[in-house]
Amino acid sequence: MAPLGSTRRTAVVTGVLFLITEVxxxxxxxxxxxxxxxxDYVLGPGADGRVFLGALxxxxxxxxxxxxxVALYPVVKRQNGAAALGYVCGRLLEAAVIAVGIVSVLAVxxxxxxxxxxxxxxVTVAQALVAVHDWTFLLGPNFFLGANTLVLAWLMHRSKLVPRSIAVLGLVGGALICASATAVLFGVYEQVSVPGSLAALPVFAWEVTLAVRLIVSGFGAQTRLTVSANGSSGRKQP
Known part of the structure; x- marks a missing residue:
């Protein structure tokens, strides 16, 4: 059985990590x-130090x-192991796409x-590398982020680990940013635009709200988590 104190620490660490992603x-x-x-950046004096800070x-x-x-997996796997594993894999894929974008910018x-x-x-090669970054920016922080948000928000809603209003905000935000990314993919509007920014606000609000909730109050349904960790509500522990 995982002690409640350990679960509380997991909530705080997860909340801090979510805030770090936003910043x-x-x-x-x-x-x-x-x-x-x-x-034209490749022909001028450049601002390499600034770009390196961006890469960092x-x-x-x-x-x-x-x-x-990784932090959430031990908690959410008690609700649905397959979905929890899918969330971890989705976050790994999201990070891998971000890494490709970093490499393309550093190559410039x-x-x-x-x-x-x-x-x-x-100039031609630099433009191609910037285009690679732009596509990774669409795939990682939009499509994959939206899909991952939907999975996690569903797990949170199903398990009541956070208030329902927060989980619903995640479901709405995840669906909206996926829809917006699809619109950008087909040229309806630019990703960095007023519609694109407005579509990203709910998922931003979800992550910040979730982070604050986890840091301040931890997970809900602590008794359920403990029972699930023990295996069954009707089983007596030795």
Whole structure:
């Protein structure tokens, strides 16, 4: 049986990791600004230090994304083992896509520092690498994040580990960001746009609200978690 104190610590760690994902994601996108504005970055003086800080922020983001899945697994697997494992795998996949985006941006910096004299070729390759980052930004923090949010919110709703209102916010946010990513995929609007930002607000609110709830109050249904860990409500422990 896992002691309640251990479950409480898990809730706090998970909440902190969710907050880290939010801060690191915003910091990474902001710091990447110069290199994402176009291939001309490779021809100018550059802002490599800023880009490196952005890459570091996204490395922290990827680690925190994996951390949320690993930290939550011992708790949510008691509700549905297959869904819990799917959530961990989904978070790993989300982090892997983020890592591809990091590599593509850093490759632009390498081109700027060590590229050949053909300016046209440099710009073309840099634009291609930025395009790779843009697609990873759509897949990771949108499609995969939305799917992972739906799985976790469903687990939270089913188990009552958090208040129903928080779980429903996650279900709405996950569905909305997946729908928005589909719209971006088919060119309805740009990802970094007013509609795209509005569609991302519910999932942002879900993660922040969930994080605060876990840090302040922990998981709900503690008795149920203890009973599930023991195997059966009718079984006497020796």
């Amino acid at each position: 690191a994601a915003v910091a990474g996108l902001s710091l990447y600004g110069p290199v994402l504005k176009g291939g 922020s996204e490395i922290v983001l990827a680690l925190a994304v994996v951390g949320t899945g 910096v390498t081109l700027r520092r060590e590229g050949a004299a053909d300016a046209g070729a440099l």
